[in-house]
Every structure is written in structure tokens, then in C-alpha cells.
Amino acid sequence: MPPTLLKKSASTTQYDINQETDSQMLKRISKKFALILVFIFMFDTLFDWFIGLLDLMYEGFHIIIEAIEYSIELLLEHIFHTDHQHSEMIIVNGAILLAVYLIYRLYKATPKLLSKLSKSLLLYLDRKLSSWQEIPLMRKSKLITTYCIGISCVLFTVTL
Numbered sequence: 239m240p241p242t243l244l245k246k247s248a249s250t251t252q253y254d255i256n257q258e259t260d261s262q263m264l265k266r267i268s269k270k271f272a273l274i275l276v277f278i279f280m281f282d283t284l285f286d287w288f289i290g291l292l293d294l295m296y297e298g299f300h301i302i303i304e305a306i307e308y309s310i311e312l313l314l315e316h317i318f319h320t321d322h323q324h325s326e327m328i329i330v331n332g333a334i335l336l337a338v339y340l341i342y343r344l345y346k347a348t349p350k351l352l353s354k355l356s357k358s359l360l361l362y363l364d365r366k367l368s369s370w371q372e373i374p375l376m377r378k379s380k381l382i383t384t385y386c387i388g389i390s391c392v393l394f395t396v397t398l
Contacts, residue, residue: 263380
């Protein structure tokens with residue numbers, strides 16, 4: 239293969255924050271603060287949408303559970319010749335056993351999950367710290383000033 243085919247195109251290269259210009263930095267940070275302001279102003283609407291989506295998911299999950307429960311109940315009544323109350327008791331006991339088993343598995347997996355979470359958090363903080371240490375002092379002062387002005391604007395807007 240020719241070596242020109244192996245080159246990365248501009249769309250696949252990773253965006254390097256250390257190589258950006260001051261105007262690109264201002265645009266990037268202003269987008270973050272604009273998103274924060276939109277979130278603050280539309281908090282009620284976004285919260286209503288989120289609650290509506292949760293309710294819709296809960297209702298769908300409830301319908302699926304009811305369908306599974308009904309089909310298991312019919313199956314138990316047909317196979318074991320039980321009445322409605324006995325088949326419901328079998329289902330409840332099975333659900334309790336399943337919940338106890340899942341809680342046990344979660345209890346056993348918690349240390350491993352917490353260690354993975356702490357490792358990934360430490361790696362993220364290490365990457366952020368090393369990238370912050372690579373930034374020149376003038377760039378750090380521009381970043382700090384930009385974030386301070388943005389936070390001040392957000393706080394000023396919120397207090398109005």
C-alpha cells in the first residue's frame with residue numbers, strides 16, 4: 239500500500255487543546271458557559287422532560303413485568319394445577335430469591351467496581367494534571383481569567 243493511504247485525515251486526528259489559538263479557546267469555553275446558561279434557563283422544562291421520560295420507561299417496564307408475570311402464572315396453573323393465589327405465591331417467592339441473589343452478587347462485586355472506578359478516576363485526574371502542567375504560564379492565566387469571567391457572568395445572570 240502506498241504510504242499516503244495510511245495518513246490520518248483531518249477528521250480523524252484528535253483535537254489538541256495545547257495547539258489551539260486564543261480565539262479557539264474562547265469559543266470552546268464560551269460554548270461550555272452557553273450550555274450552562276441554557277441548562278439553567280430551561281431547567282424546569284428539562285426536568286419535566288426527564289421526569290416524563292422516566293415515567294414512560296417505568297410504565298413500559300411495568301407492562302413488561304405484568305406480561306411476564308401473567309404468562310408464568312398461566313404456565314404454573316397449567317403445569318402444576320394450582321389456583322391463582324398459589325401461583326402468585328410461587329412467583330413472589332421466586333422474585334424474592336432472585337432479589338436476594340442479585341443483592342449478594344452486588345455485595346461481592348462492590349470492591350471490584352469501586353477499585354475500577356477509583357483507577358479510572360485517578361487516570362483521568364493524572365491526564366488532566368499532566369496536560370495542565372504542559373500548558374505555558376501565559377496560557378494558564380488566560381484560561382483562569384476566561385473561566386473566572388464566565389463564572390461571574392453565570393452568577394450575575396442567576397442572581398438577577
